[in-house]
Amino acid sequence: xxxxxxxxxxxxxxxxxxxxxxxxxxxxxxxxxxxxxxxxxxxxxxxxxxxxxxxxxxxxxxxxxxxxxxxxxxxxxxxxxxxxxxxxxxxxxxxxxxxxxxxxxxxxxxxxxxxxxxxxxxxxxxxxxxxxxxxxxxxxx
Numbered sequence: 001x002x003x004x005x006x007x008x009x010x011x012x013x014x015x016x017x018x019x020x021x022x023x024x025x026x027x028x029x030x031x032x033x034x035x036x037x038x039x040x041x042x043x044x045x046x047x048x049x050x051x052x053x054x055x056x057x058x059x060x061x062x063x064x065x066x067x068x069x070x071x072x073x074x075x076x077x078x079x080x081x082x083x084x085x086x087x088x089x090x091x092x093x094x095x096x097x098x099x100x101x102x103x104x105x106x107x108x109x110x111x112x113x114x115x116x117x118x119x120x121x122x123x124x125x126x127x128x129x130x131x132x133x134x135x136x137x138x139x140x141x
Contacts, residue, residue, distance in 0.1 A: 039073075041065040041109050041119035048099060048123055053131035056102045061123055064094040065109055072112035077105060078120075086112055101125055 042064050048057035063075065073093075074086040084107075087093050099105070104124045108117050 039065055039067045039071075039109065039119045041107075041121045043107060043121035043123050046123060048101075048125050050102070050125065050127050052129050053127040054102055055127070056100050057125045059099045059123075060096050061099040062094065062096050063107060063121065065092075065119065067091045073109050073118065074112050074115075076108045076110055078108055088112070099123060 044062045044064075045059060048059045050057040065073070068091070070089045070091045072086070072088040073090070075084040075095075076082075077084060084097065085095065102125060104122060106120055106122045109119045110117050
């Protein structure tokens with residue numbers, strides 16, 4: 001009986017240590033942090049996977065940001081001038097948006113007063129199969 005406890009500890013302890021190391025790395029990869037206002041901005045999931053290269057990927061993306069003080073921010077998609085929304089005097093916001101794209105998209109959090117980019121988060125689009133350029137010929141006989 002005592003031998004089984006030792007085996008359990010031998011299995012659990014390395015697993016916990018591995019999880020602590022990996023979990024810290026994953027958390028660091030999920031965030032984009034800027035130094036001036038210490039705003040934390042995340043997009044989950046970070047990756048959207050489609051079957052074939054070039055096809056649009058569909059997902060519901062959760063965007064969340066936190067700041068130490070209440071501020072006014074607007075959310076933009078990089079390359080677009082139309083804002084996706086604005087929030088006044090907030091320090092913790094969580095929204096869900098419908099994502100549809102065939103390429104990676106970067107979201108920007110900007111200050112409302114001067115339109116300065118405070119933080120960015122990206123959703124990458126990847127695919128299972130590369131698009132091949134071969135012709136498919138159908139024959140009946």
